[in-house]
Amino acid sequence: MEDDPPDVDPVVDATATDIAEMRIRGAATIADAAAEALATHAKRSEASSPEAFRSGMRAAARRLYETRPTAVSLPNALRYVLQGMDGETVAELRSSTAARAEAFRRDLEQAQAKLGEIGANRLRDGDVVMTHCHSTDALSCIEAALEDGKHVEAIVKETRPRKQGHITAEQLREWDVPVTLIVDNAARRYLDDADHVLVGADSIAADGSVINKIGTSGLAVNARERGVPVMVAAQTIKLHPDTMTGHTVAIEMREENEVLSTDERSEITGLEEADDGLIVENPAFDVTPPRHVDAIVTERGQFPPESIVTLMRELFGETIGEPWEA
Numbered sequence: 001m002e003d004d005p006p007d008v009d010p011v012v013d014a015t016a017t018d019i020a021e022m023r024i025r026g027a028a029t030i031a032d033a034a035a036e037a038l039a040t041h042a043k044r045s046e047a048s049s050p051e052a053f054r055s056g057m058r059a060a061a062r063r064l065y066e067t068r069p070t071a072v073s074l075p076n077a078l079r080y081v082l083q084g085m086d087g088e089t090v091a092e093l094r095s096s097t098a099a100r101a102e103a104f105r106r107d108l109e110q111a112q113a114k115l116g117e118i119g120a121n122r123l124r125d126g127d128v129v130m131t132h133c134h135s136t137d138a139l140s141c142i143e144a145a146l147e148d149g150k151h152v153e154a155i156v157k158e159t160r161p162r163k164q165g166h167i168t169a170e171q172l173r174e175w176d177v178p179v180t181l182i183v184d185n186a187a188r189r190y191l192d193d194a195d196h197v198l199v200g201a202d203s204i205a206a207d208g209s210v211i212n213k214i215g216t217s218g219l220a221v222n223a224r225e226r227g228v229p230v231m232v233a234a235q236t237i238k239l240h241p242d243t244m245t246g247h248t249v250a251i252e253m254r255e256e257n258e259v260l261s262t263d264e265r266s267e268i269t270g271l272e273e274a275d276d277g278l279i280v281e282n283p284a285f286d287v288t289p290p291r292h293v294d295a296i297v298t299e300r301g302q303f304p305p306e307s308i309v310t311l312m313r314e315l316f317g318e319t320i321g322e323p324w325e326a
């Protein structure tokens with residue numbers, strides 16, 4: 001008979017549910033919340049042996065990992081924390097793991113601030129920036145430009161179906177940035193008024209492809225056609241190590257009801273029940289090829305997308321396992 005899987009702390013369960021249901025969302029915020037949950041699990045663990053502690057941590061990491069598949073910041077965070085489990089006794093393991101998780105969270109915050117300063121150098125006084133979705137890394141560049149005394153305006157894409165553009169608009173208005181909110185379909189028309197497209201990333205592949213909120217690739221193609229540079233703000237935690245060995249990044253498919261309510265469905269089909277002839281697809285992310293991206297801004301500097309693999313090798317080496325194999 002197989003042993004029961006080890007218990008995970010209720011905080012881990014609650015965080016995993018919040019990530020899956022997008023009350024916690026955005027790649028950096030997800031990584032931060034996962035590290036925090038692992039720290040809590042470590043601190044509260046009542047494991048009776050070092051081995052029990054380690055397997056409890058691995059179970060917690062797995063629970064968090066299985067929430068959303070696209071943002072690599074999540075497995076990168078889990079792996080980083082688990083690699084910090086060090087010690088001969090449960091008490092030692094507890095404190096080393098919690099310290100590692102807390103160091104991760106501090107580094108994440110510092111990396112975002114540093115990236116912001118680097119990204120701000122690309123923004124001139126008076127520039128208009130077009131955004132898509134809500135990215136804390138992208139906003140960090142605008143915040144740093146504002147701190148440098150530059151005037152920046154924003155054209156904010158609504159970002160259907162979940163309208164994360166509203167969160168971006170709210171933050172920018174808090175900073176007193178003039179905001180023009182547009183529906184996604186208006187982006188090409190308004191690109192003529194923009195000096196930059198500025199987006200974040202959920203994952204960056206070894207060939208420099210950028211995986212971000214659905215609609216990013218179309219925006220980048222239009223921007224290239226209009227001659228507007230595309231800047232991707234992404235901390236190195238967004239670099240996807242598995243893509244160095246040819247793995248592709250899984251694109252999350254979300255529920256139909258984000259796009260079409262049950263009532264709307266029956267209005268279309270005239271039926272109460274699901275109609276197999278009407279399929280709703282709801283991919284949450286897409287892939288922008290490197291040729292449509294001008295720069296990837298990280299805390300280590302800014303890179304043409306094609307050269308990001310060099311940084312990836314330096315940071316991750318060639319071989320990477322699952323987070324719980326750390």
Ligand SMILES: O=C(COP(=O)(O)O)[C@H](O)[C@H](O)COP(=O)(O)O
Nearest residue numbers: 025026027028135136137200201213
């Ligand atoms: O695509 C999204 C969020 O998608 P969702 O709302 O589906 O999570 C963001 O652009 C990236 O995660 C980067 O965000 P950040 O820069 O904050 O990491």
